Every structure is written in C-alpha cells, then in structure tokens.
Amino acid sequence: MAKLSLEELRALRAKESARLEKRDIHGKRVHVVVGMGTCGIQAGAKVTLNSIVDEIEAKGLKDVIVTQAGCQGRCDMEPVVEVYTPSLGAVAYGKVDAKLARRIVDEHIVGGKVIDDHRIDLEG
Amino acid sequence: MDALDFLFEAVKNSLEAGAGTVSVRVEMDDGQVHVTCTDDGAWEPDVDHFARGGSSKGDGRGQGLYLLARLDRDAALVRAGDRTVLTYSFPRRLMGDGSQVYPFLFSMCRSRGVHLVLDAGGRVLTDDDMVSMFGDLETAGGISGMKRFIASSIDSEQ
Numbered sequence: 606m607a608k609l610s611l612e613e614l615r616a617l618r619a620k621e622s623a624r625l626e627k628r629d630i631h632g633k634r635v636h637v638v639v640g641m642g643t644c645g646i647q648a649g650a651k652v653t654l655n656s657i658v659d660e661i662e663a664k665g666l667k668d669v670i671v672t673q674a675g676c677q678g679r680c681d682m683e684p685v686v687e688v689y690t691p692s693l694g695a696v697a698y699g700k701v702d703a704k705l706a707r708r709i710v711d712e713h714i715v716g717g718k719v720i721d722d723h724r725i726d727l728e729g
Numbered sequence: 730m731d732a733l734d735f736l737f738e739a740v741k742n743s744l745e746a747g748a749g750t751v752s753v754r755v756e757m758d759d760g761q762v763h764v765t766c767t768d769d770g771a772w773e774p775d776v777d778h779f780a781r782g783g784s785s786k787g788d789g790r791g792q793g794l795y796l797l798a799r800l801d802r803d804a805a806l807v808r809a810g811d812r813t814v815l816t817y818s819f820p821r822r823l824m825g826d827g828s829q830v831y832p833f834l835f836s837m838c839r840s841r842g843v844h845l846v847l848d849a850g851g852r853v854l855t856d857d858d859m860v861s862m863f864g865d866l867e868t869a870g871g872i873s874g875m876k877r878f879i880a881s882s883i884d885s886e887q
Contacts, residue, residue, distance in 0.1 A: 641737050641833075643792040646730055651737075655829050658876070661869035669869045673837055675741065 635669045640685040642676030648683035656706035682725050699725035731825030732762050738793030739766040739815050740834050746770025755849040762824040766815045772808045827884045832875035835859045839866045850883035
C-alpha cells in the first residue's frame, strides 16, 4: 500500500477535524425517533416532535438527527420517543408531552442520564 | 387532528408505495382548505383504502385514511394514469400550522431519497430548495431552519 504524503495527511487531518468538530454530544451522533403513526399523532406526537427539535435548537446542539417512525405497537404509550446515543444505546420513552420532550433533551441527550420513570419497553 | 396532520399519513403512504416524487398542494377558498397529495408510487387496486384496517401493511395499520374519511366524507383516493391522488378538504379553522408539519415532510422524503414538491401559500418549494438553504434536512438544525422559513414565507400568507 502506498504511503500517504505529508500533504495528504494534512488534508485528512483537516477533514477529520472538521468532522469531529460537529460531534459535540458525547463525541458521537445522536438519533431521536418520534412515533408519528396515526395513534401517535392523535396522542399529540406533532407537539412532541416540534418540542424536541425546538429544544435541541435552543440548546445549540449540533449533529442530532431527528426522524419519524410509524406505529411501534405501543399505542397505549403514545407519543413514543426513542433516543439512540453511543453511551446509552437505545432508550424508549412513553407518553412524551412537550415538557417531557424538553427533559429528554436536557437530561438524556445533554446530561447522559436515562429518565427511568418514563422509560418503556417497546418489545412488551 | 387538523388538516395538515393528515399529510404525515398521506406522505408516509406515498413513501411506502415506492414513490419517487410526492407532490403536496394546499389551497384555500371560501373558508375551506383543500389538500391534494399526488405520488407516482404503486397502486393497490383491490383494497378499500378508507376502511378501518384497510391496509395490506399489517396489524395496526389502515387507521389514517379511515379517520380522514370520517372527518371529510368527500375525501377521495384515486388512480389517475400512473399517479395516485388523495384529495380532502377541511374547514379553514382546522387547517393547522404549516411550520409544524411541512419541514418534517421534507425531512421524511429526503431521508428516503424521494423528491417532495410543496405548493402552498403561493410558493412552490422542493426538497432540493430546502437542502440548498438549510443543508441536512434530518438534523435538528436543518429542520429548525425550515420551520422558521415556512413560518415567515408560507404560514404568514395563509
């Protein structure tokens, strides 16, 4: 394998530095998934989804992905939010209103702590 | 649920039908909001799309159009050539806030490589337009940018 030249190494480092700069939450990307099936929307998931985006923006967090999912089989617990972080893995929360949405951003995504009293099991 | 909430359902159905392009038009007249969602995805001819559970996609599905038909008896889903067209109307007071809905439609479509054309509030916007203005449409920053833009450019006109 051909060795990289000094210029190529510098270019790679600059590219990687720029990429790492964007990853300012536990050093990795964070993915938030909001259930937006009919059951979720009827339970208020649109407010939840917008609250999460607004809070992430207000906190100035970079590189957080927010996507939507359909019904995940827990209609009784809608709105349902799943959060994926490298340090905590996948954690699901149920009955997420605007207030809890803000707590999820503050305590889970920023603080790195699971909010146990609202955690649900999506397998159940 | 308001008129625009059903767009989450409509666009999701279009994506599941394998659409390459989804077009959404929102128009006003005489105190009504008229919504049209057109896609070039596949059509299921032998399905009552408005029946409760009238979906071939599994248990718990087929609720959205059933609910829509209960709120607008004139809601229609037809095949026109190689396009599937959903139309429905609501009283204008039940329209909803575009900035709370449209950004997520762009995000949802773009993440699946599907083009979205939105015609609302006297503007026509595409997912490419949004990417050129706000970058990655799946990030909270991209979505927030779209929310602000739509609130000032579309919602303010309707």
